[in-house]
Amino acid sequence: MDASTTRRLAAYGLCVRDSAVLLVQAKHHDGSRSWTLPGGGVEPLEDPFDTVIREFTEETGYTAAVQRLLGVDSRVIPAGESWRGQPHQNIGIFYQVQVLGGRLRQELNGDTLDPTWISLDAVAELERSSLVDVGLRLLHDQPVTGHVAPVPIGGPVRH
Template identity: 60%
Template structure:
């Protein structure tokens, strides 16, 4: 089994959440939170700020740690064929935007970034990471953990 440590940004302003559209190798697009893999020897705190800048063009400031999510993505659900199951450990941070200009990621895995009304999230094809991040931000559980999000319909890994 592969393992990945990732950091994700939950940015909610004026009833809208910042989302990015990930492009899968087969051309499908899925809405998700800005964020991604923590590089070797990188602090997750720094990784989330870097990922927001890379994927959206915006400058983020971390306000608080929200929690941690761990999930196993079966090999059949991974973007790259021939890979094994993946344990993704995600660290979620509440961030605030302090500058920059919204733009798509140049030469990256995201097709664009948008501010989306929280009320419209349920109607989007999205990663379950969006639901986990919103649940953490809205409930602020003392444990830093929320129940797993059921997959299916519009919600994917």
């Protein structure tokens, strides 16, 4: 990787119950918002398994347990589409999680808002990150390889 590219390793929690998925709104650098999965960057020396539990709790107020690994996704955002103005690779590790306890609440001092249970039928109409589609496809298809085809960007789906 040269100095003109960036990379992020992140872990995301997909929680579905009663035909609804738990999503949060991410605030973007341009002031816009879109729905995404609870999750975030893996800290140095942190296990992604621990990251997803930590981030899920921080962003939703719920304590969670990992049920299983869904898969890994690597997305490259071209320089012209990246807010950084340079190519960016996001490597996401997706886990299926279940809520153990806690109370749904807003993230304290964070970049995500409004954790909300959203009907699976309503997801296609949302302004959302492609991470939502990747996670749901991994859950639905359960590919042996842990990999799904790239999600097309456009319409309500963004990087």
